[in-house]
Every structure is written in C-alpha cells, then in structure tokens.
Amino acid sequence: MKDKSMYIYGGIFAVLAVAPVFLNPYWVDVLNNVGLYAILGLSLNLIVGHAGLFNLGHAAFFAVGAYTAAILNTLYGIPVLWLLPVCALTAGLFAGIIARPIIHLRGDYLCIVTIGVGEILRIALINDLFGITGGPNGIFGISRPTVFGYVIRKPHEFYYLIGTFLMVTIFLFHRLENSRFGRAVNYVREDETAAEGSGINASHYKLAVFVLGAAWAGMAGDIFAAKMTIIAPESFNFWESVVMFAIVILGGSGSIPGVLLGAVLFVGLPEVFRDFADARMLIFGAAMVVMMIVRTEGILPQRPRTYALPEASNAGGNP
Amino acid sequence: MKKILFILMAFCLLTATAHAQDTIKIGLMAPLTGSFASEGAEMKQVLELLAANLNARGGLLGKKVELITDDDGSDARTAALAAQRLTTKGVVAVIGTYGSSVTEASQNIFNEARIIQVANGSTAIRLSEKNLKYFFRTCPRDDEQGKVAVDAIVKTKAKKVAILHDNSTYAKGLADEVRPQLEKKGIKIVFFDALTPKQSDYTAVLTKMKGAGPDLVFFTGYYSEAGLLLKQAKQMNWKVPFLGGDATYNTDLVKLAGKEAVTGFAFVMPPLPKYLPSKSAKEFLAAFKKKYGNEPSSPYSVLAGDGFRVVAAAIAQAKTTDADKLAAYLHTQFKDKDALTGTISFNAKGDRVGDVYRYFKFDNKGNIALQK
Amino acid sequence: MEEFFQQLTNGLAVGSIYALIALGYTMVYGVLKLINFAHGDLFTIGAYLGMTLLASFALHETIGPFLGLIVLALMVMGLVAILGAIVERTAYRPLRESPRLSAVVSALGASIFLQNAVMLIYGARFQVYPEDLIPETSIDLFGLYIPVVRILVLFVSLALMAALFIFIQKTRIGTAIRAAAIDQDAARLMGIDVNRVILLVFLIGPALGGAAGLLVGLQYGQINFTMGWTYGMKAFTAAILGGIGNIPGAMLGGLILGVIEALGSAYISIAWKDAIAFFVLILILIVRPTGLLGERVADKI
Incomplete structure (x- = not known):
C-alpha cells in the first residue's frame, strides 16, 4: 500500500516537473494558480482541517501578506523574495491580534467574525488606510522576484518558483501533521474537553495553529503580489475566502493530497468550463453540490491514524 | 489517484489545439460573468455584429475574421488567465476590457506576447503612462x-x-x-x-x-x-x-x-451612435437594432466596437498582421478616422485624442438631449 | 435632531428587510445547525418571480391594487417555499449525516448555481419593477419625509414576523419546531417527525425570504442577480447578532443592524459603513459570545 502510493506520487511529481515543456503558457499559468491556491488551501487546512476552526476569512491574511510585500517593495525597493519572512510575520501578527479575543467562540460565531474581519480589512484597504494601500487602485509596479540574479517573469519560470514553495509546504506540513503538535491539535478538534483533561492547553494550540496558517497565507500573498505585479483590494474579497474554504472541505479536510486535489478542481474546473462561456459558473456550482453528495467527507479524506503495535494483531483507530 | 491522472491527461489533451492560420483572429476580453456581466454581454453582441458584417464584405486581407471571446470575470486574477489563454490562441489583437484594474492585470501579458490591446472602458490615467508599445484605448482618460x-x-x-x-x-x-x-x-x-x-x-x-x-x-x-x-x-x-x-x-x-x-x-x-451624424454610426445603429431588437444601452460596448473597427482598419491599411507594424501605423498614420463615437486618432501613448465627451441632460419625457 | 430621526427611520426600513431574511437563516440553523448559503439567492428569486408574475398576470389591474398585491405575495411565497424544499431535498438531505462543513460547501455550491441560473434566465442586466404600483408620495411627519411605500414595507414585514412568532410560540407545530431545534433526538423520542419539521422550516424560511425579495422589488424598483449575496451576508450577520437559532433574536438583530448602518454612515463615515457594522458585531460577540438573545448552551461535556 505504502509502496504503491509512493510510485503514484513519484509519477505525478515527474509528470509535473516536466509539464511546462509540453504545455502552453496559458495552461502553465493555470497550474501556477493551482499551486498558489494549493498553498493557501494547505495553510487553511491547518486551521479548518486540523484544528476544526471555522475560518471563512482566510483571504484577509493572504491580503496582509500581499500588501506587506507590495508596500515594502514599492517604497523601499526590498526584493520580494527577501520579504517572505516579513510577510509571514505581519500576517501571523495580525492573525494573533484578532484571534486572541475570539478564538474561544463557538464554530459559527467564529465563522462570522472571520468573515467580518476579512470585510473590515477589505474596506480599510479600499479607503486607503494610513494612506499607504493605494485605495481601490491598489498598488502597482511591484518588482518581479529574482533568484540568484535571474529575474522570474514568464509563467513557466513562476511555475518552478511556486512549485518549489509548494513542495516545501507539503514536506513541512506533512512533518507537522505527524508531530506531537499535530496530534495534539487533532485531539483538540475531536474532543476539546478530553484534550484539556489530558493536559493539552486547547486555546493555546488553537491560537498557534491559527497564527501559523495565517503566516503561511501571508507568504503566499508575497508570491501572489510578485506574480501579478499589481494588487487591489478586490483580489481579496469574501469570494476568495470561500474558494479557499471549499478547496479544503471538498478535497478532504485534514488531508494533504485531498487539499491538493481540491485546488486542482477549484481552479482547474472553471478553466475547463470556459467554453461554456457565461454558463460556466452554473455548471461549477452544480458540480460542487454533486461532488459533496457523492463524497461527503471530501474526495480524499484524512485517513485515521494507524499505529503498528509492537506485538498485537489489530492496529489502533482514531486518536 | 486515478482521478489525478485523469485530470492531468485532460489538461494535456485540451492544450493540444491546432493552430490553423487561415483566419485572422481577433480576441475580445470582456466581463461575461460577475458584476459587470451586462456590459460584457453587450460588448460581445457589438463585436459579433461587426465581425459578421466585415466577413460579409469579404473579411480582411482575403481571410475571414474570427472572433475569440474570453471572460475576465471583472476580476484581475481571472483576467490574467484569460489574457494568457488569448495569447495562446494566436490572436492578432485583443479588444477590451471594461474595468481599469482588470485591464491592468492583462497589459503586461499582451505586451510581452506582442499583441495589440485596445481597451474600451478603462479610463484610469496610469494605464497609458507606462508607455506600452501595443496598448491603445478608445475611451478617453479620467x-x-x-x-x-x-x-x-x-x-x-x-x-x-x-x-x-x-x-x-x-x-x-x-x-x-x-x-x-x-x-x-x-x-x-x-x-x-x-x-x-x-x-x-x-x-x-x-x-x-x-x-x-x-x-x-x-x-x-x-x-x-x-x-x-x-x-x-x-x-x-x-x-x-x-x-x-x-x-x-x-x-x-x-x-x-x-x-x-x-x-x-x-x-x-461620449456620445452614443444615435447622436452622431456619421454614416457608419447610423448604419451600425440600424444593424444593431435589427439583429438584437434594441439600441446599444452602454457607450462602452460601442467603444469596444470602435476598437474592433480600428484594428480592422489598421490591418486593411497596413496590409499586415504584424503587431509592430500595426502599432506603428496606429501611432503615426491613423488620424481623424471616422468612428462610431466621433472621429478617432491616437497619440504616442496610445490614448485617444480629441474631445470626445459631450454634456447631456434628461428632459421630462425621459429622453436625453445634447447640451451646449 | 431631525436628521437623527430621519436616519433612524432609514435604518429601520433597511433593517426590517434584513430581519425578514435573517429569519430564514436562523430557523434553518436552529434545526440543522447549517448555514444555508443558498437562502440569499432564494430571496433574489423571490424578487424576480414577483416581477415576472406582476408582468404576466397584472393582478393589480384586474382585481385591484390591494388584493392584487396580497395574491401576488402569496404566489411568490408559495413558489419560493417549494423551491426551498427542493434545495433541501437535493443539496442538503443527502448530507444530513455527514460532517457539518461538507453541508456548508454544498450550500455554497447551491448558492452559486441558483445565482447563475437567475443570471442566465433573466440576463445580467438590472431588472425593473413596473412603476406606479404604489403611489410614490411621501408623508410629512413632523418634518420627516417618509415615503408611503416604506411605511407599507415596514408594516408588512413586521406583520409577517409577528405571525411567525405567534405560530412558533403558540401552535403545536411551532412547539415541534422549537423542540427539534433544542434536541433532535429527544424530539424524535417525543413522537415528533423531525424530517417533517425540517421540511416545514425549509418552506417557511424561503417563503419569508421570497416575501422580502418582493418587498425590495416593490420598494426600490431595481433588482439584480447578485443582490442575494449582499443582502444574505447582512441578514446572516443580523441572525448572529441576535443569537443564531433564536427567532426573536433574528428580528431584533436585523433591525439593530439596519440602524447601526444608518447611524454609522450618518455620524462616522459612509464609506466605512459595512466595516462599522461588522466591528460592532465583533464587539458584541466578544462581550456576549451567544449574541443578544442567544441562550447559553453547554457545548459538549
């Protein structure tokens, strides 16, 4: 089982590594968008999938990252890739400040608060907060990223940049999932009271996951700003949060392959449906309902943890 | 797992589109979904009408004109993808789009792909301050x-x-x-x-x-x-x-x-065709009414039509589809041509020159009248 | 001071519509713990159906404006209620036993589908209600100008809310709905057919939403296919503000949200209006995490 999936993943990786050679710039750019949303989906997956926190305002953290990059780059000329840690810091800090007083709220209340924060931030950006966000026009003229003096400009060049970032994300998040931290967070999601009883500080873990997911979205924002070279408040509206959320749930909440597949479907399908012109979103909506009904747990749900016991015959179930 | 492979296969297949060059392809990037979908729908109507008329008269350089429409969704990210997609379809020029920030997201992509872009509703000043060689617009600036x-x-x-x-x-x-x-x-x-x-x-x-x-x-x-x-x-x-x-x-x-x-x-x-004396405006208005049953409701869809006419005229006059020659022609030789919204010329930045705007007022019957 | 009262009436007018839509969110949430994202689009459909029926039957001309509007409202409410039940059947019932967030995504899908269906059927342009249905005059009340249509809308929505309140509080079926909202399993043991209760909720909520759509059409004359999204989000906020799952809470939440918006734009900033509304909501939730009238329920032991 393990070996088989390794072959499949290896095969996919190999196909994707050489894909830009065979694809035209449009499809490469679609894959870039898939990659970007996959990173965003994975970061939200920590919050929604692993910690079970109902976050429908993830675009806000994405926006904080993108605007941090855009402002520091256009005002001080700092190369965008150097700004990655700064974007992570500002987005994480922002998330920490807003999450601190609300993290204890019950599911749906947290949902509306995150929606509200997202909207407040968008309106603040439109109204040119502190005179540095450029109002509705946004910020333009963000410079392209450079790697060892090589300027990344074309879709297939971004493909490898985003691809690398995605690989690193998958690797780190995979390690995180199977760490002590990841298990504790899952425990809190499954049964907060029991987790508290086992000595896990639930709100501490929830807050940590929230900040971590937000910081990661901030870094994705940095890449997005560099790729678009122009960012405007409308790129971070409620709909973007909805897409990220749906990627996680539809793909399979808590599962990395699921979220990746969710990103492929959510970004890819509207493109495949382009030939339906103005009916494409209708078909997309119907597809969402059908997929959810057919696979209620998501397409590739999180597998229950299994542990091989030293001598017993049956493996353990869900923690 | 099979699903991933299947989707990848589908991606590969869909990209394998043949590039036959027996037509001249002109792109339209318009908001067909999203909040400005009504503008996009009319832009498409206008261009389809003009393309059909042009083909009825024999097309351009002996070839038929093919219109390729793509949806920008009134959103920068979607627009960037739509622009990438149009560049792979072998279009000579692209008409559109409506929103300024949406156009901006597509500008560099068209410029790097050497495709003429004629925006129809993007009035933000900075769009033409970047001195992009292939960017034009038929709407005046803010x-x-x-x-x-x-x-x-x-x-x-x-x-x-x-x-x-x-x-x-x-x-x-x-x-x-x-x-x-x-x-x-x-x-x-x-x-x-x-x-x-x-x-x-x-x-x-x-x-x-x-x-x-x-x-x-x-x-x-x-x-x-x-x-x-x-x-x-x-x-x-x-x-x-x-x-x-x-x-x-x-x-x-x-x-x-x-x-x-x-x-x-x-x-x-900018005046709608019915307030213009020119013959082409009157003909266009009649044809539009005949085909769709109503007058064009927005000046911007007519400006998209002007964009199409400008591109068609440039191809016919310069006898080429080479973007550099077309851009040079539009910048230097295309002066005071008759258009659906008055006369049209471009300056070095690709902006339309001349005072296009008129001052109108509603009377008590719901009609508008040109004011002096 | 005059301006203050004028703004207060402005806020109440908008708020009564929010309240009417919020009822649908809160009732569905009460029994299913589901945020019915498609509810906003059912509201849109109510507005469009109202326009179509007005144009095709012209009831206000044949049987008089007053009776005509009542019949029209009943038709719209009935049709939207049926549609609501269909949405429940197709998009939510198959997901009844699955994780809650899956149902939320299905609801989002249904919302996208309905919104685009309206766009494809009616076109993307703004649609307009026929003029002169309700006299366009205003009543001069101590220097406040209040349009007749506004008073009518406020009255109708308050009447609908009162009717619902009495229905929920005083009738047997209403009691069953409340029981199912508190504990489905216990309600089932008491002999309540929970499936029927859910169906009923998906008839009443959309009916009120559809009525709200018709009222918006009559009052403002202008409808478009994305209006459900804007109104829906506000109404959902109102439901949370009042304490989600709580019916009087949704009414109060809607009216308060409308007033906050009007006074916020009057005395702080128009451009920040929506941000102010959300900010107040967050403040209230920090101080009172269950909303204004929400009951404190034990989460999980």
Missing part, C-alpha cells in the same frame, strides 16, 4: 472627463458641491480628478464620500448629503446606483440637481429611476 465635468459644474453656477463616488477605481479616480479643480475655481466641496455599491437603500447617504446643503451633487459611480439615488432623492422630496459621470448613463436609467426622477439629470459621456 483627466479628459474631469475637465469636461468641471466645465459643466462651473456652468451650473453651483457654489457648494457634494461629490459622491463608490470607491471603485474609476469612480474614485474621477472624483479625485475633479475635486482640486473645483476648489481652485472657488467652488466649495461640502461633501466628499463614497457609497457602497450594489445595495438598494441609499437614503442614509442622501439624508447625510442633504444635511451638508449642496447646490449640486456630482456622482461619479455607475448607473444602477445613480438610478436609486435619483429615485430616493425624489421620494425624500429633495430637489437638488444631480450631475453624473459617464458610467451613470445607460438606456435603462430611465426605467430604473422613473421618468419624473431623471428629469433634469445631467451627465457627461
């Missing part, structure tokens, strides 16, 4: 419209003016353009704020504006909000004159606000 609007306001002899925008790139740009110019002329701005578009109740906004006591309200946003503002001002019994920017006009405005409420409403915009 500063052009600002000047005309300031003149119109000065003519009304209003001393205190309220400026209301909707925080969109376009409306805010126009409001910001007009404000200092009015202040310079000694007109007091008693109110300057933005409403939230896409809502139906603006009585709170109107009540607040009324409290500021302006002689005139200048609204720079879009026609649906303009309709609601006019209607609700009338219901509130507030008889202040309104002046609008060019996005406030649409043939639907009378229906939206009611005949009584639009009476006396003035606005500046």
Whole structure:
C-alpha cells in the first residue's frame, strides 16, 4: 500500500516537473494558480482541517501578506523574495491580534467574525488606510522576484518558483501533521474537553495553529503580489475566502493530497468550463453540490491514524 | 489517484489545439460573468455584429475574421488567465476590457506576447503612462472627463458641491480628478464620500448629503446606483440637481429611476451612435437594432466596437498582421478616422485624442438631449 | 435632531428587510445547525418571480391594487417555499449525516448555481419593477419625509414576523419546531417527525425570504442577480447578532443592524459603513459570545 502510493506520487511529481515543456503558457499559468491556491488551501487546512476552526476569512491574511510585500517593495525597493519572512510575520501578527479575543467562540460565531474581519480589512484597504494601500487602485509596479540574479517573469519560470514553495509546504506540513503538535491539535478538534483533561492547553494550540496558517497565507500573498505585479483590494474579497474554504472541505479536510486535489478542481474546473462561456459558473456550482453528495467527507479524506503495535494483531483507530 | 491522472491527461489533451492560420483572429476580453456581466454581454453582441458584417464584405486581407471571446470575470486574477489563454490562441489583437484594474492585470501579458490591446472602458490615467508599445484605448482618460465635468459644474453656477463616488477605481479616480479643480475655481466641496455599491437603500447617504446643503451633487459611480439615488432623492422630496459621470448613463436609467426622477439629470459621456451624424454610426445603429431588437444601452460596448473597427482598419491599411507594424501605423498614420463615437486618432501613448465627451441632460419625457 | 430621526427611520426600513431574511437563516440553523448559503439567492428569486408574475398576470389591474398585491405575495411565497424544499431535498438531505462543513460547501455550491441560473434566465442586466404600483408620495411627519411605500414595507414585514412568532410560540407545530431545534433526538423520542419539521422550516424560511425579495422589488424598483449575496451576508450577520437559532433574536438583530448602518454612515463615515457594522458585531460577540438573545448552551461535556 505504502509502496504503491509512493510510485503514484513519484509519477505525478515527474509528470509535473516536466509539464511546462509540453504545455502552453496559458495552461502553465493555470497550474501556477493551482499551486498558489494549493498553498493557501494547505495553510487553511491547518486551521479548518486540523484544528476544526471555522475560518471563512482566510483571504484577509493572504491580503496582509500581499500588501506587506507590495508596500515594502514599492517604497523601499526590498526584493520580494527577501520579504517572505516579513510577510509571514505581519500576517501571523495580525492573525494573533484578532484571534486572541475570539478564538474561544463557538464554530459559527467564529465563522462570522472571520468573515467580518476579512470585510473590515477589505474596506480599510479600499479607503486607503494610513494612506499607504493605494485605495481601490491598489498598488502597482511591484518588482518581479529574482533568484540568484535571474529575474522570474514568464509563467513557466513562476511555475518552478511556486512549485518549489509548494513542495516545501507539503514536506513541512506533512512533518507537522505527524508531530506531537499535530496530534495534539487533532485531539483538540475531536474532543476539546478530553484534550484539556489530558493536559493539552486547547486555546493555546488553537491560537498557534491559527497564527501559523495565517503566516503561511501571508507568504503566499508575497508570491501572489510578485506574480501579478499589481494588487487591489478586490483580489481579496469574501469570494476568495470561500474558494479557499471549499478547496479544503471538498478535497478532504485534514488531508494533504485531498487539499491538493481540491485546488486542482477549484481552479482547474472553471478553466475547463470556459467554453461554456457565461454558463460556466452554473455548471461549477452544480458540480460542487454533486461532488459533496457523492463524497461527503471530501474526495480524499484524512485517513485515521494507524499505529503498528509492537506485538498485537489489530492496529489502533482514531486518536 | 486515478482521478489525478485523469485530470492531468485532460489538461494535456485540451492544450493540444491546432493552430490553423487561415483566419485572422481577433480576441475580445470582456466581463461575461460577475458584476459587470451586462456590459460584457453587450460588448460581445457589438463585436459579433461587426465581425459578421466585415466577413460579409469579404473579411480582411482575403481571410475571414474570427472572433475569440474570453471572460475576465471583472476580476484581475481571472483576467490574467484569460489574457494568457488569448495569447495562446494566436490572436492578432485583443479588444477590451471594461474595468481599469482588470485591464491592468492583462497589459503586461499582451505586451510581452506582442499583441495589440485596445481597451474600451478603462479610463484610469496610469494605464497609458507606462508607455506600452501595443496598448491603445478608445475611451478617453479620467483627466479628459474631469475637465469636461468641471466645465459643466462651473456652468451650473453651483457654489457648494457634494461629490459622491463608490470607491471603485474609476469612480474614485474621477472624483479625485475633479475635486482640486473645483476648489481652485472657488467652488466649495461640502461633501466628499463614497457609497457602497450594489445595495438598494441609499437614503442614509442622501439624508447625510442633504444635511451638508449642496447646490449640486456630482456622482461619479455607475448607473444602477445613480438610478436609486435619483429615485430616493425624489421620494425624500429633495430637489437638488444631480450631475453624473459617464458610467451613470445607460438606456435603462430611465426605467430604473422613473421618468419624473431623471428629469433634469445631467451627465457627461461620449456620445452614443444615435447622436452622431456619421454614416457608419447610423448604419451600425440600424444593424444593431435589427439583429438584437434594441439600441446599444452602454457607450462602452460601442467603444469596444470602435476598437474592433480600428484594428480592422489598421490591418486593411497596413496590409499586415504584424503587431509592430500595426502599432506603428496606429501611432503615426491613423488620424481623424471616422468612428462610431466621433472621429478617432491616437497619440504616442496610445490614448485617444480629441474631445470626445459631450454634456447631456434628461428632459421630462425621459429622453436625453445634447447640451451646449 | 431631525436628521437623527430621519436616519433612524432609514435604518429601520433597511433593517426590517434584513430581519425578514435573517429569519430564514436562523430557523434553518436552529434545526440543522447549517448555514444555508443558498437562502440569499432564494430571496433574489423571490424578487424576480414577483416581477415576472406582476408582468404576466397584472393582478393589480384586474382585481385591484390591494388584493392584487396580497395574491401576488402569496404566489411568490408559495413558489419560493417549494423551491426551498427542493434545495433541501437535493443539496442538503443527502448530507444530513455527514460532517457539518461538507453541508456548508454544498450550500455554497447551491448558492452559486441558483445565482447563475437567475443570471442566465433573466440576463445580467438590472431588472425593473413596473412603476406606479404604489403611489410614490411621501408623508410629512413632523418634518420627516417618509415615503408611503416604506411605511407599507415596514408594516408588512413586521406583520409577517409577528405571525411567525405567534405560530412558533403558540401552535403545536411551532412547539415541534422549537423542540427539534433544542434536541433532535429527544424530539424524535417525543413522537415528533423531525424530517417533517425540517421540511416545514425549509418552506417557511424561503417563503419569508421570497416575501422580502418582493418587498425590495416593490420598494426600490431595481433588482439584480447578485443582490442575494449582499443582502444574505447582512441578514446572516443580523441572525448572529441576535443569537443564531433564536427567532426573536433574528428580528431584533436585523433591525439593530439596519440602524447601526444608518447611524454609522450618518455620524462616522459612509464609506466605512459595512466595516462599522461588522466591528460592532465583533464587539458584541466578544462581550456576549451567544449574541443578544442567544441562550447559553453547554457545548459538549
């Protein structure tokens, strides 16, 4: 089982590594968008999938990252890739400040608060907060990223940049999932009271996951700003949060392959449906309902943890 | 797992489109979904009509013209993808699009792919300040419209003016353009704020504006909000004159606000074909009415039509589809040509030159009349 | 002071519509713990159906304006209620036993589908209600100008809310709905057919939403296919503000949200109006995490 999936993943990786050679710039750019949303989906997956926190305002953290990059780059000329840690810091800090007083709220209340924060931030950006966000026009003229003096400009060049970032994300998040931290967070999601009883500080873990997911979205924002070279408040509206959320749930909440597949479907399908012109979103909506009904747990749900016991015959179930 | 492979296969198959060059391909990037879908739908209608007429007359350089439409969704990210997609379809030129920030997201992609882009509704000044070689637009810039609007306001002899925008790139740009110019002329701005578009109740906004006591309200946003503002001002019994920017006009405005409420409403915009004497404008209007049963409702779809005509004329005159030669031709030799919205020429930046804007006012029958 | 009262009436007018839509969110949430994202689009459909029926039957001309509007409202409410039940059947019932967030995504899908269906059927342009249905005059009340249509809308929505309140509080079926909202399993043991209760909720909520759509059409004259999204989000906020799952809470939440918006734009900033509304909501939730009238329920032991 393990070996088989390794072959499949290896095969996919190999196909994707050489894909830009065979694809035209449009499809490469679609894959870039898939990659970007996959990173965003994975970061939200920590919050929604692993910690079970109902976050429908993830675009806000994405926006904080993108605007941090855009402002520091256009005002001080700092190369965008150097700004990655700064974007992570500002987005994480922002998330920490807003999450601190609300993290204890019950599911749906947290949902509306995150929606509200997202909207407040968008309106603040439109109204040119502190005179540095450029109002509705946004910020333009963000410079392209450079790697060892090589300027990344074309879709297939971004493909490898985003691809690398995605690989690193998958690797780190995979390690995180199977760490002590990841298990504790899952425990809190499954049964907060029991987790508290086992000595896990639930709100501490929830807050940590929230900040971590937000910081990661901030870094994705940095890449997005560099790729678009122009960012405007409308790129971070409620709909973007909805897409990220749906990627996680539809793909399979808590599962990395699921979220990746969710990103492929959510970004890819509207493109495949382009030939339906103005009916494409209708078909997309119907597809969402059908997929959810057919696979209620998501397409590739999180597998229950299994542990091989030293001598017993049956493996353990869900923690 | 199979699903991933299947999707990848599908991706590969879909990309393997053949490139046959027996037609001249012209792209249209328009908002077919999203909040400006009505503008996009009409842009598509206009271009389909013009392309069909052109092909009926034998096409260009002995080839048929093929229109390739793509949806920008009124959103920068979708637009960037649509632009990438159009570049892979072998288009010579692209017409569009409507929103300024949406156009901006596509500009570099077309420029790097050496494709002529003729925007039809993107009036933000900075779009043409980047000196992109292949970028043109048939709509005038915000500063052009600002000047005309300031003149119109000065003519009304209003001393205190309220400026209301909707925080969109376009409306805010126009409001910001007009404000200092009015202040310079000694007109007091008693109110300057933005409403939230896409809502139906603006009585709170109107009540607040009324409290500021302006002689005139200048609204720079879009026609649906303009309709609601006019209607609700009338219901509130507030008889202040309104002046609008060019996005406030649409043939639907009378229906939206009611005949009584639009009476006396003035606005500046590029003229619709029916106010133009030229033969091509009259022919176009008749053909459009015949095919779709109504007049074009928005000046921007007609400006998209002008974009198409400009590209077609350039290809026919320069006898080439090479982007460099076409751009050179449009920049230098394309002067004072007859268009659906008056005469058209481009300056070195690709902006349309000449005063396009006219000042209109509604009479009490719901018709608009050109003002001097 | 006059301006203050004028803004207060402005806020109440908008708020009564929010309240009417919020009822649908809160009732569905009460029994299913589901945020019915498609509810906003059912509201849109109510507005469009109202326009179509007005144009095709012209009831106000044949049987008089008053009776005509009542019949029209009943038709719209009935049709939207049926549609609501269909949405429940197709998009939500198959997900009844699955994780809650899956149902949320299905609801989002249904919302996208309905919104685009309206766009494809009616076109993307703004649609307009026929003029002169209700006299466009205003009543001068101590210097406040209040349009007749506004008073009518406020009255109708308050009447609908009162009717619902009495229905929920005083009738047997209403008691069953409340029981199912508190504990489905216990309700089932008491002999309540929970499936029927859910169906009923998906008839009543959309019916009220559809009525709200018709009222918006009559009052503002202008409707478009994305209006459900804007109104829906506000109404959902109102439901949370009042304490989700709580019916009087949704009414109160809607009215308060409308007033906050109007006073916020009057005395703080118009451009920040929506941000102010959300900010107040967050403040209230920090101080009172269950909303204004929400009951404190034990989460999980």
